[in-house]
């Protein structure tokens with residue numbers, strides 16, 4: 001039930017801090033250490049390459065999961081859009097492990113890949129919100145998201161749950177492989193949950209941004225580098241899905257290779273700047289688009305902020321920024337859709353779970 005909320009999407013955005021806390025609890029053992037089923041840790045640990053398969057928002061979570069897994073476990077990871085994998089199956093490694101990420105566990109494109117890799121005798125782990133779903137039943141292993149039912153078509157809390165569970169999977173597997181990534185993940189996820197609360201309390205600021213930048217525009221660009229790049233892909237998907245504004249996410253460095261030609265006087269460009277290592281370069285990209293007339297909206301992280309930034313998110317561990325920087329993206333999309341009188345929870349032409357290929 002959406003209770004006093006006008007839309008499920010807003011309620012689900014607000015549930016994110018509680019979901020993160022629930023995930024921490026669900027994946028802790030009696031000693032308070034993060035733990036997952038031994039057979040899963042072993043299966044991931046023994047793989048010589050991991051193939052993440054997903055669609056839409058879950059694919060964006062997978063892109064971030066790749067960074068976690070490679071950094072913490074030293075196992076190479078490929079991330080594939082499920083529909084394309086079916087036609088262009090890459091050359092597989094000798095001991096692959098497949099990870100399917102799917103909120104619903106019913107996505108037909110992902111299932112088609114699961115069926116084909118099972119036929120080849122490979123092992124699969126499904127990360128899903130729905131116990132007993134098709135992808136869960138047909139895989140060898142399941143990790144649950146514990147996000148509670150997600151009703152709005154636009155995925156919000158399932159995305160952050162996916163990213164959080166992937167961080168735990170990577171962390172636990174890293175320890176299993178005796179690789180000590182310098183990281184107290186329980187503590188850091190706790191900091192994330194608190195930061196999420198602060199962001200959920202910033203609705204007025206988000207509404208003001210949506211109003212100022214998106215109430216009349218026909219298009220909007222999102223830019224970011226490093227982990228921020230994956231988050232802007234998600235920000236653009238959220239915006240186009242519910243507000244019908246043509247929105248695209250780009251890697252800051254790619255702009256000059258074509259996209260910058262689209263920048264006109266007044267084009268909104270939302271830039272994420274949460275990564276210290278690329279802070280100067282993303283700000284350089286903002287200058288480039290401003291010089292061509294763009295209207296910039298920089299969302300940065302505390303410690304990296306500059307005077308003209310439109311919004312500053314609280315500081316969290318550099319690897320975990322996607323968990324919180326996505327919340328402004330979700331809320332900006334929400335308020336843009338609201339201003340444009342779109343059906344926020346049930347956008348046109350879309351279904352919550354896509355059960356056709």
Ligand code: M6R
Nearest residue numbers: 056057058102103104107154155
């Ligand atoms: O249930 P799944 O996670 O497999 O769904 C995948 C996509 O259809 C889904 O994430 C879609 O992109 C969302 N509506 C985006 O908000």
